[in-house]
Amino acid sequence: xxxxxxxxxxxxxxxxxxxxxxxxxxxxxxxxxxxxxxxxxxxxxxxxxxxxxxxxxxxxxxxxxxxxxxxxxxxxxxxxxxxxxxxxxxxxxxxxxxxxxxxxxxxxxxxxxxxxxxxxxxxxxxxxxxxxxxxxxxxxxxxxxxxxxxxxxxxxxxxxxxxxxxxxxxxxxxxxxxxxxxxxxxxxxxxxxxxxxxxxxxxxxxxxxxxxxxxxxxxxxxxxxxxxxxxxxxxxxxxxxxxxxxxxxxxxxxxxxxxx
Amino acid sequence: xxxxxxxxxxxxxxxxxxxxxxxxxxxxxxxxxxxxxxxxxxxxxxxxxxxxxxxxxxxxxxxxxxxxxxxxxxxxxxxxxxxxxxxxxxxxxxxxxxxxxxxxxxxxxxxxxxxxxxxxxxxxxxxxxxxxxxxxxxxxxxxxxxxxxxxxxxxxxxxxxxxxxxxxxxxxxxxxxxxxxxxxxxxxxxxxxxxxxxxxxxxxxxxxxxxxxxxxxxxxxxxxxxxxxxxx
Numbered sequence: 001x002x003x004x005x006x007x008x009x010x011x012x013x014x015x016x017x018x019x020x021x022x023x024x025x026x027x028x029x030x031x032x033x034x035x036x037x038x039x040x041x042x043x044x045x046x047x048x049x050x051x052x053x054x055x056x057x058x059x060x061x062x063x064x065x066x067x068x069x070x071x072x073x074x075x076x077x078x079x080x081x082x083x084x085x086x087x088x089x090x091x092x093x094x095x096x097x098x099x100x101x102x103x104x105x106x107x108x109x110x111x112x113x114x115x116x117x118x119x120x121x122x123x124x125x126x127x128x129x130x131x132x133x134x135x136x137x138x139x140x141x142x143x144x145x146x147x148x149x150x151x152x153x154x155x156x157x158x159x160x161x162x163x164x165x166x167x168x169x170x171x172x173x174x175x176x177x178x179x180x181x182x183x184x185x186x187x188x189x190x191x192x193x194x195x196x197x198x199x200x201x202x203x204x205x206x207x208x209x210x211x212x213x214x215x216x217x218x219x220x221x222x223x224x225x226x227x228x229x230x231x232x233x234x235x236x237x238x239x240x241x242x243x244x245x246x247x248x249x250x251x252x253x254x255x256x257x258x259x260x
Numbered sequence: 261x262x263x264x265x266x267x268x269x270x271x272x273x274x275x276x277x278x279x280x281x282x283x284x285x286x287x288x289x290x291x292x293x294x295x296x297x298x299x300x301x302x303x304x305x306x307x308x309x310x311x312x313x314x315x316x317x318x319x320x321x322x323x324x325x326x327x328x329x330x331x332x333x334x335x336x337x338x339x340x341x342x343x344x345x346x347x348x349x350x351x352x353x354x355x356x357x358x359x360x361x362x363x364x365x366x367x368x369x370x371x372x373x374x375x376x377x378x379x380x381x382x383x384x385x386x387x388x389x390x391x392x393x394x395x396x397x398x399x400x401x402x403x404x405x406x407x408x409x410x411x412x413x414x415x416x417x418x419x420x421x422x423x424x425x426x427x428x429x430x431x432x433x434x435x436x437x438x439x440x441x442x443x444x445x446x447x448x449x450x451x452x453x454x455x456x457x458x459x460x461x462x463x464x465x466x467x468x469x470x471x472x473x474x475x476x477x478x479x480x481x482x483x484x485x486x487x488x489x490x491x492x
Contacts, residue, residue, distance in 0.1 A: 153332055160309050160326045161346035161395050171345055175336040259373045260340045260356070 041223040050227035059212070065124075066209040067235060070196045073131040074189055081139035089147040106137040110195070114202050123205050131195035135188050142188075146180035147173075182247065186240050193236035209235070263287065263308070263399060263431060268316030270303050277303045278314070279455055285448075289465065290425070290432045292442040294484060295452030301435035302329075305401045308433070321398035321431075325391075329403040331384040333376040339363070339387050340372040346395045362390040365427070366420055382413050386420060393424045402434035406441050418445050418469040426467070439484050443477050444469045451487040459487035 024043065031040040041049075053059045088095035113133050117126050150173045158168040200210025201217075209232055216225035264284040270277045277300040285291045293301050306312040309326045325346075333342045343359045363369040366386040376384055385405070392400055405421075406414045425432065436442055442449045443463070451459035461480050463470065470477055 153328070153330070154334060156311055156326075156328070157332050157334070157345070159311060160324060161391075162323070163346060163348065167345070167348045171337060171341070171348075172334055176334075179336060258338065258341065260338075 037222055038220060039222065041226050045223035046226040046230065049221070049223040050230060053212075053224065053227055053231075058207070062207050062209050062212050063231060063235065065207050066127075066193070066196055066200060066232075067239070069124075069127045069200075069208070070131070070189075070193045070235075070239065073128045073196060074135065074192045076128070077132050077136040077139050077192075078185075081136060081143045085140050085143035085147055088144055089151070095144075102137045102140055105133055106141075108133070110134055110198075111202075114199055117199075118203050123203065126203050127196045127199035127205060127208070127210065130199040131192050134195050135192055138184070139188055142181045142184040143177065146177040149180065150176050186243055189239050189243060190236040193232065193239060197232045262319050263321070263433070264319045265304065265307060266317040266319070268307060268314050268318065270300070270307060270312065270314045276455075278307075281316070281456065283450060283457055285431065285433055287431050288429065289447040290434070290445060292446035292449045293433065293435045293452055294439065294442045294449050294488070295435075295437060296488070297437055299452050300455070301437075301452060302403055305403055305433065305435060308399070309401055323395070323397040324399045324401060325393070325395045325397040327385075327388050327392045327400070327402040327405055329407060331376075331381075331388040333379075333384055333387055333391075335376055338373050338375055339368055339379070342376065342387055343391045343394050346391055358394060359390075362394055362424070365423055366390045382409060382417070385409075385417065389417075389420060389424065393428050398430055400430050400432040402432065404436055405434055406436070406438070406445075414441070414444070415469055421445070422468055439481055439488070440472060442484065443472060443481055449480070449484060451484060453487065453490070454492035458490070458492065459483065 027040065028043055031037065031042045034040040037045060084098065088098055110130070113130050117130050121129050154172065154176075155168075157163070158172065163171075197208075197210040197213065199205075200208035201214045202210075204214050205211045209228055213225055213228045213232075216222070216228060262284065264282075265278075266282055268278050268281045270281075281300075281304075283293075283304065293304060295301055303312065305326070307314050307318060308320050309324050310320075311326075333339075334345060337345060340359055340363070343362060344355055347355055347358065359372075360369065363372055366389055368383060368386055368390065371379065371383065376387070379387065389405075392402075406417060409417060421432075434445070447463055447465045449459075449461045449463070450457050451461075453459075461483055463480060464476065472478075472481075
């Protein structure tokens, strides 16, 4: 029984690796079929270019800037979404007034945001603002629904038993909201990296991963473009992993302290 | 402090659930409101708990505990913490002995670190009972406390209530649509029909669940049945 559980655990750990190997194999086949490396560079070329890139200071500065922009944009959107969704849940007139803004931001084409920001915002902050405007409505809606569901039947327990507001908040509202929005937060964080890189590439931002990708594309250096793409994927995954691991550690530690 | 609803009217949109309704409960006893579904039994509990608005006059103690029909345990808190949630105001050192005692009485002490998702429906109901008794209220409200329980579990649950009621006495009001539940558990039964109290029956209080086949109970059962099936 125990062996079967271990076997299953191992299988489920290995299955994603199999998919990754398959995707790399597909890439290799596509590169072999292409032959020119103008669309699909060889794996060896990409790895060589990646090695060349990571040995340069500009690369790390660019990755750092992109990561910083993504984190900054996400944090601003996160705080704004919490504050405004809470306000909307507590004050219906505000929710009604703010609704068109959310709908507008949600429907606004990303490319329009990029073009508008291109002329009016300083280059370093451009990608921050662009990704903020794209992720904010999703985060806002997620938090709004999460806060709204805490007003349901479980909230009546606190009302009947006269539980103080601060305890309702710490013991019920915050954990419930966190549980509800966590998976959204993780996927939005990855999306933020994607958006920041896209905005940097389109607006040709200096000292950025997107800017480097833009340069690779202009110079038809597909090996380098693929290398930076791999870095962008790893960056998004690393951020996701950091959030997941932190949440797991905090949850585990808090549970340990709470047991009787 | 008397517990009563006087000339209470409650509407949900255009639908009148309670119209100039009057009921006065027996203090220190287990009161039951018996009646068909949808007649307004839960609304009476919600009015008494201060969970809904109404017009009229309500006399009730300041502190009320409520066992909801669906247990309503907080999913992110353990069994222990769910009980503790309603007594966070009392000094920290006073909480553990009270919670331990209640969890032992409800036979849940071994499951104290488990989360509600891992409990059966009956266990979750017992946590809700422990939580209600942890709170030092003068009135306990129970909404269909034995619904969806098989007979064995129902009798066990009644025994748990009776044990807790003897250790932590308080006036109790429960609502039910089941005559047997009312007879097994209540000291006083109010039959609700056509928006008012159609019949009131007093039963001899008992330390455990009541014998359903005693002459007194059979007679009460007949009266309750007649009151529930009579055309008003």
